[in-house]
Amino acid sequence: MPIIKDIRTTIWEWVGPVAPLRQNFCTTASDIVSNTNDNMSGFRFLGWLVVEIETEDGIIGIGNSALAPHAVKALIDTQLAPMLIGQDAMDSEYLWQMMYRSTMAFGRKGIGMTAISALDLAIWDIRGKAVNLPVFRLLGGRTKEKLQVYASRLYSQPLDELAEEAQGYLDQGFTMMKLRAGWGPKDGAAGMKRNEELVATLRDVVGDEVDIMMDCYMGWSLEYAKEMLRRLAPYRLRWLEEPLIPDDIRGYAELRAMNIVPIAGGEHEFTPHGFRQLIEARAIDFAQFDTNRVGGITAANKIAHLCEAYDIAVMPHAGQMHNYHISLSTVAAPFAEYFPKVPVEVGNELFWYIFDGEPVAENGYINLCDNTPGLGLSLKTPSPEEFVLTR
Numbered sequence: 428m429p430i431i432k433d434i435r436t437t438i439w440e441w442v443g444p445v446a447p448l449r450q451n452f453c454t455t456a457s458d459i460v461s462n463t464n465d466n467m468s469g470f471r472f473l474g475w476l477v478v479e480i481e482t483e484d485g486i487i488g489i490g491n492s493a494l495a496p497h498a499v500k501a502l503i504d505t506q507l508a509p510m511l512i513g514q515d516a517m518d519s520e521y522l523w524q525m526m527y528r529s530t531m532a533f534g535r536k537g538i539g540m541t542a543i544s545a546l547d548l549a550i551w552d553i554r555g556k557a558v559n560l561p562v563f564r565l566l567g568g569r570t571k572e573k574l575q576v577y578a579s580r581l582y583s584q585p586l587d588e589l590a591e592e593a594q595g596y597l598d599q600g601f602t603m604m605k606l607r608a609g610w611g612p613k614d615g616a617a618g619m620k621r622n623e624e625l626v627a628t629l630r631d632v633v634g635d636e637v638d639i640m641m642d643c644y645m646g647w648s649l650e651y652a653k654e655m656l657r658r659l660a661p662y663r664l665r666w667l668e669e670p671l672i673p674d675d676i677r678g679y680a681e682l683r684a685m686n687i688v689p690i691a692g693g694e695h696e697f698t699p700h701g702f703r704q705l706i707e708a709r710a711i712d713f714a715q716f717d718t719n720r721v722g723g724i725t726a727a728n729k730i731a732h733l734c735e736a737y738d739i740a741v742m743p744h745a746g747q748m749h750n751y752h753i754s755l756s757t758v759a760a761p762f763a764e765y766f767p768k769v770p771v772e773v774g775n776e777l778f779w780y781i782f783d784g785e786p787v788a789e790n791g792y793i794n795l796c797d798n799t800p801g802l803g804l805s806l807k808t809p810s811p812e813e814f815v816l817t818r
């Protein structure tokens with residue numbers, strides 16, 4: 428029995444070179460308030476939390492989270508880790524419920540659920556290693572031979588550079604890709620035109636047989652999004668992502684009811700209960716939970732089943748190993764996100780620098796190994812020029 432003996436939390440803070448972000452790199456939820464600071468500051472996160480859970484029989488399970496790592500670390504160290512010591516890691520459902528219910532008064536979503544997610548990932552990593560099976564096989568096994576992925580970057584930039592980046596993804600064999608909106612309500616009609624030019628340029632480069640999607644990172648208002656949907660209709664987006672803040676569920680439902688472009692969201696939603704609300708409100712066509720926020724493998728697997736029953740596509744945020752196990756094992760996930768490895772810019776790409784084992788896309792597909800137990804990640808040896816570690 429893999430009895431939990433020790434839990435170690437480490438913040439990996441990137442201190443190496445960071446690519447400067449140009450203006451209008453991407454819309455954010457902060458765009459609507461006046462902000463004299465760097466407007467991309469709410470978007471950049473250069474520290475990740477790594478959780479290692481060690482069992483009495485010497486198994487080490489690895490989990491991670493990318494949101495507010497210092498706050499998440501404190502919550503794990505002071506509240507959650509003590510209740511896991513001495514428990515059997517095979518009891519993942521019980522442990523999840525215990526963590527969730529004993530932090531109910533202040534946890535539930537946000538930092539509370541992010542901390543539970545990181546621990547649940549490590550617990551599932553142990554479960555797989557204890558029986559020598561990859562996590563996706565514990566979830567029922569692969570539902571597809573390999574997993575198609577879409578290239579996810581294409582931040583707002585000069586149109587010739589956007590075209591060049593998109594052509595690069597075509598050359599690598601991707602047949603789906605996602606770009607970012609650069610302008611929001613404060614930029615008026617001129618910004619709407621800029622956003623439209625981004626989409627028009629991408630459509631022009633990729634032609635009619637490649638799927639394109641647009642991500643607004645919570646940066647638009649309902650009225651603005653309605654007008655943008657009308658303008659973007661001719662370019663046949665596969666989806667429009669997070670046009671509104673996640674709490675505006677009714678707004679999402681209104682946009683979806685326009686039936687112009689499918690609506691994607693949920694990367695900032697938490698738990699099966701949160702997704703039940705989104706689904707019941709008919710707010711989304713694509714459910715984009717991130718397993719390292721939404722409640723770990725335990726919660727993500729339940730949401731995947733819920734989505735299957737409602738015929739909603741599961742499209743976890745960020746790709747990455749913890750999400751690929753879910754995407755591979757559910758029929759509800761037709762394909763998945765993929766962050767190309769690039770020089771460090773916003774933090775999305777940091778997992779490439781922290782972990783070994785992440786699947787690299789080949790010709791627009793990734794795959795997981797049938798014989799690598801657990802989640803299949805290991806930690807790199809950090810160089811002091813790149814990372815400061817806080818334990």
Ligand SMILES: [Mg+2]
Pocket residue numbers: 642644668669694744
């Ligand atoms: Mg997104």
